[in-house]
Amino acid sequence: MSKKFSKPGIKGKKNRQSIFTIVKEAELFPFLIETIKDKTRTKLKAMLTHQQIKVGKEIITQHNHPLKIEDKVTVSWDGPFKKENYDGIKIVFEDDDIIVINKRSGLLSVGSEKEKKQTAYRMVTSHIQNDNPVARLFVVHRLDREASGLMVFTKNKNAQEDLKASWVKTHPKNIYLAVTEGTIEKDEDTIISYLRESKALIVHSSKNPKEGKKAVTHYKVIKKNEFYTLLEAWQETTLKNQLRAQLKSIGHPVIGDKKYEAKTNPIQRAALHLRKITFIHPVTLQEITFETKVPEDFLMLFRQRYYK
Secondary structure, eight states: OEEEEEOOOGGGOOOEEEEEEOSSOEEHHHHHHHHOTTSOHHHHHHHHHTTOEEETTEEOOOTTOEEOTTOEEEEETTSOOOOOOOTTEEEEEEOSSEEEEEEOTTOBSSOOSSOSSSBHHHHHHHHHHTTOTTOOOEEOOOOOTTOEEEEEEESSHHHHHHHHHHHHHHGGGOEEEEEEESOOSOSEEEEEEEEEEOTTSOEEEESOGGGSEEEEEEEEEEEEOSSEEEEEEEESSOOTTHHHHHHHHTTOOBTTOGGGTOOOOTTSSOOEEEEEEEEEOTTTOOEEEEEOOOOHHHHHTTOGGGGO
């Protein structure tokens, strides 16, 4: 049994696909012969050679590739599948309801009026549409363009609503890493201030409750030297540019963060990374956590040989 989908192509080009669910174990080429009766053996061999067949997410050209029950075989009728280049994101986890990625610094998480194509959202959408050309992606949260790190999206509206509803309970467990200019004296502290955004889209931090929304950030120093401080931070509130604005307000902006008056840029990026993310899975209702390694370019700044 097949399901056919049509996805609009560029300049009117078709991109018709059919998806077949395996109900008994078989080899790929015999399955194609039995299932696609209006194509000759020669044509089906050519489609394999020309990379028009996928099993799951993988393009397969091997005739005797084993098929297991519940495998999905996708046929592209109008040409080879494109090998997507997801330059800027790495897929960390994926199931039927959610997808977790690691985003690089400099990439927008979601489109803006000025930039709609090169975004994490667009890349992940392209990825899920390789399996289902009419699949949609739903935003749960955002990550600053200047920041790298973990993000979670959902594949359906219900999952998005459920995940957003539980987000307030779990977001304080999310851990950011930042490298700041200068040596922060206190090894642990809490920053409480009030944030407002200017017409120039810069967030300003104030101690006056009348001058913005309350923002609470906790931090702990991991490493420091005479030039920089590496810290981890977690937030009770999730306001725009919160950590960046508050670190600037205590005289230690994130390195490379020109928007918030950083004077140095030793690693050619803003040193802000969402290292750990925790949330409640919208279907299993289990609390799950994903972590990344500390970015190597962050650690480089605290190695003695770097300064020789």
